Amino acid sequence: MKGEDQRPIKVLIAESDQVLADLYRTALEPNGWDVEVVHDGGSALSRIQRSPPDVLMVNGLPDIDAFTLVERVRANPSTHRLVIIVLLDSVSNLDVKRVRKLDVQAWLSKTRTTREELSTTIGRLVGQLVTGQNRDKA
Template sequence: MTIRPVRILVVDEEGPLTHVVSLALALEGWTVEVARDGASALRRIRSSPPDLVLLDVTLPDMRGTDLVTQLRASGDTLPVVFLTGRASLEDRIEAFTAGGDDYITKPFSLDELVDRLNPIVRRLGLAPTSRRFADLVLDDATTEVWRSDERVTLTPLEYEMLHALLEQAGTALTLGQVLRAVTARGMRIPREIGVRMLEHMRAAVNADRAPLVHLTSAGGWMLATA
């Protein structure tokens, strides 16, 4: 699976800071754009949405929290990480209440910044270890699973079963084929337990969403959009 570069919009009026941050993120292979105020940031988000936004609380024309409030009010779930010198509890509460995903205070290390962004990149399915199918994202490094940015809780064995279905998406696999795929990764499961685990995995992945994991009329297991 080819992963495109992560596109990040940095919204901050401090030129030296945005320059250093842009260089650090570019070293990760990510593409960075810069906006100096809230109005220009909103225009860029609406015309060419980035994958995530790094946002200062204090902007020349508005508060960063107001920008996020506007996004969330319009239904935009774009991940936003606040990067700011404002460290009070009240500022943090305001940022998360507005809909921020994380809050990093200045000064910060560039390594810390990358470490805090990486979980979001994995959730978006844009990490080198990511695998995506429709709105389903698996991350092989952490065995985490998401659907539409919502975490799906699976056991390690259930993750491997879902991974096996993803490897053959659109093709029905028998129970034996799924169990052999899991065994090939060093895990052995009795058939009767395997059935229960597949049923639990299917329920967790599908939940109240459009079904992706299917049990076919012939008894096969398949990952498909319909």
């Protein structure tokens, strides 16, 4: 699937665990998406400012938690409309309440979400991005 300008959809994965990041990349690249991985919050913020992706997948990072990273992205006028998926280590009531306040398009359990579910969720959100539909929560 390609964006409105027919370039590949750009997905930035911000994940500190190299093995998980590689699994996510392997699940997403067959869709024709341009997938990049960063392993810390500073690199994620720098990459987003330099060339904003279409989709940001984020988990806790060594130098910043996912919630703070999302808050910073949403506070910036040039990136506040970015499609964001938060990967939660646990789906506790506290985490879900906190993530709902962040205006993210989806949150997924890192331990319960299959590669197929991840790919399907991103595909649905990218489809909404391309067609200009309203952003919905997963």
